[in-house]
Amino acid sequence: MKMSEGVEWALHCCLSLSWVDAGEAVTATKLAAFYDLPAAYLNKQLQALVRAGIVSSAPGPRGGFQLARGLEEITLMDVVSAIEGPRSAFRCTDIRHRGPGGAFIAASETSAGGSRIPCAIAQAMRAAELGWRKHLAAQTIADIKTVIEDRSPNSGDDIRHWLTARSS
Amino acid sequence: MKMSEGVEWALHCCLSLSWVDAGEAVTATKLAAFYDLPAAYLNKQLQALVRAGIVSSAPGPRGGFQLARGLEEITLMDVVSAIEGPRSAFRCTDIRHRGPGGAFIAASETSAGGSRIPCAIAQAMRAAELGWRKHLAAQTIADIKTVIEDRSPNSGDDIRHWLTARSS
Numbered sequence: 492m493k494m495s496e497g498v499e500w501a502l503h504c505c506l507s508l509s510w511v512d513a514g515e516a517v518t519a520t521k522l523a524a525f526y527d528l529p530a531a532y533l534n535k536q537l538q539a540l541v542r543a544g545i546v547s548s549a550p551g552p553r554g555g556f557q558l559a560r561g562l563e564e565i566t567l568m569d570v571v572s573a574i575e576g577p578r579s580a581f582r583c584t585d586i587r588h589r590g591p592g593g594a595f596i597a598a599s600e601t602s603a604g605g606s607r608i609p610c611a612i613a614q615a616m617r618a619a620e621l622g623w624r625k626h627l628a629a630q631t632i633a634d635i636k637t638v639i640e641d642r643s644p645n646s647g648d649d650i651r652h653w654l655t656a657r658s659s
Numbered sequence: 660m661k662m663s664e665g666v667e668w669a670l671h672c673c674l675s676l677s678w679v680d681a682g683e684a685v686t687a688t689k690l691a692a693f694y695d696l697p698a699a700y701l702n703k704q705l706q707a708l709v710r711a712g713i714v715s716s717a718p719g720p721r722g723g724f725q726l727a728r729g730l731e732e733i734t735l736m737d738v739v740s741a742i743e744g745p746r747s748a749f750r751c752t753d754i755r756h757r758g759p760g761g762a763f764i765a766a767s768e769t770s771a772g773g774s775r776i777p778c779a780i781a782q783a784m785r786a787a788e789l790g791w792r793k794h795l796a797a798q799t800i801a802d803i804k805t806v807i808e809d810r811s812p813n814s815g816d817d818i819r820h821w822l823t824a825r826s827s
Contacts (some may be wrong), residue, residue: 628788
């Protein structure tokens with residue numbers, strides 16, 4: 492099981508855009524050059540962030556991408572969902588209801604008055620994954636930015652200058 | 660991001676094998692028939708469980724698979740790792756060190772006395788995933804079995820009879 496590398500790219504792009512002044516847009520080409528990434532594929536990830544309402548895009552010669560909402564309103568979960576989609580990693584295909592096992596469960600469900608007996612495996616797997624999602628949803632890009640600015644006080648200025656320079 | 664369906668299959672197979680008497684082996688063909696799954700592909704998942712020391716396999720006409728250790732010693736994490744491998748879902752490719760951004764970080768690291776500045780994004784993503792793994796590691800197949808036997812008291816007997824019947 493592997494998360495798309497687009498998640499790492501999207502998280503770093505959100506952070507980079509946060510250092511750019513409000514109203515200033517950055518192109519996918521420029522963001523891609525900053526991280527030495529393929530521009531067309533990075534653009535695809537940025538479009539996914541646009542669809543999720545995390546980033547907005549403006550057309551034209553001074554167009555590009557900018558954050559669509561405050562950093563404290565963008566959680567790690569928002570970005571992961573935008574890139575990976577909303578579905579859970581564990582997908583129950585209900586194999587217990589297939590084959591002869593299905594007849595045994597049907598008999599148990601009839602004995603229990605016809606109510607559906609939930610699958611204990613799917614429930615346990617989902618509970619574990621929910622804990623992960625809650626952890627991701629409890630952290631915002633603003634939290635990450637605070638850590639970075641504490642560790643590398645000049646990095647924001649450096650990134651802003653590079654991304655907003657007119658020639659490069 | 661999607662977990663292989665082999666995880667669901669492997670978890671159900673561990674449970675099914677737990678209802679079979681000690682010393683009695685069940686073939687991949689029989690387990691596949693019970694859940695209406697493709698036998699060759701299920702066999703591949705069972706072999707992964709063998710490599711992880713969760714299940715053992717015996718050759719010969721009365722051979723097959725059986726649990727290699729107690730249910731209370733098989734966690735959900737053990738099974739997920741056996742099927743999906745040990746690597747984390749989020750894989751940091753360290754894009755912050757690529758391109759011009761890499762030079763800014765190098766400068767910050769030099770200012771900080773040469774020590775490596777960890778990536779706050781990778782740290783946050785790993786911390787969230789660690790929570791998930793701990794949750795999976797805290798639950799055993801024995802816990803799941805208790806829930807199932809409480810909900811469907813006869814299911815264990817039904818499954819044992821079907822899996823160990825000589826003809827079918």
